[in-house]
Amino acid sequence: MAQEGGFDLVEVSPLAKPPVCKIMDYGKFKYTEKKQQNEAKKKQVVVQVKEVKLRPRTEAHDYEVKIRKIREFLEDSNKARVTVMFRGRELSHRELGHKVLERVVGELKEVAVIESAARMEGRQMFMILAPNPRMLQSQRDRAKALGAAAGAATAALSAAAPGTAAPSEPPAARPAPEADGKDTGGGAS
Numbered sequence: 001m002a003q004e005g006g007f008d009l010v011e012v013s014p015l016a017k018p019p020v021c022k023i024m025d026y027g028k029f030k031y032t033e034k035k036q037q038n039e040a041k042k043k044q045v046v047v048q049v050k051e052v053k054l055r056p057r058t059e060a061h062d063y064e065v066k067i068r069k070i071r072e073f074l075e076d077s078n079k080a081r082v083t084v085m086f087r088g089r090e091l092s093h094r095e096l097g098h099k100v101l102e103r104v105v106g107e108l109k110e111v112a113v114i115e116s117a118a119r120m121e122g123r124q125m126f127m128i129l130a131p132n133p134r135m136l137q138s139q140r141d142r143a144k145a146l147g148a149a150a151g152a153a154t155a156a157l158s159a160a161a162p163g164t165a166a167p168s169e170p171p172a173a174r175p176a177p178e179a180d181g182k183d184t185g186g187g188a189s
Helices: 026-043 060-075 088-092 094-107 133-159
Strands: 008-013 020-024 049-054 079-085 112-121 124-131
Touching (some): 049 060, 060 124, 079 094, 094 112
């Protein structure tokens, strides 16, 4: 019966008693299933782990720049791995590395949550920070509000009568260069 209609007989549930079969175009079914999987992949957000390396004696300005970069990573919905690298005798003062990481967490507490606590791995101490879900939600809300406001402004402009807009004046004309052979174009010579 399925072959007469140009379809396939597909066994849907082989373990059921009696087994369940369905008459369908199997090629079309596989095609639409693959399309749905591709659409789901497009909507999927890939979270990256970005790394910032510090030292126990990182100077104030460098520290501020690195904090700013971590903040950017977290606002872009990426995770941040903060690494404190030790050299030589610094390794005997691990508490300095802990202080640096605690300071980072203190400055980023409104945008980050600790995903992985500080731990040593060889000569490096690291922790992983993830974006704070409340911060991400507030960003989405702000984006929606801005989008709605922009849409309302566009609608208001398109609804305005075409004759009410002020006519724009043409840009002022530049004077023609003199024909005495001198280059007054302002270029490098």
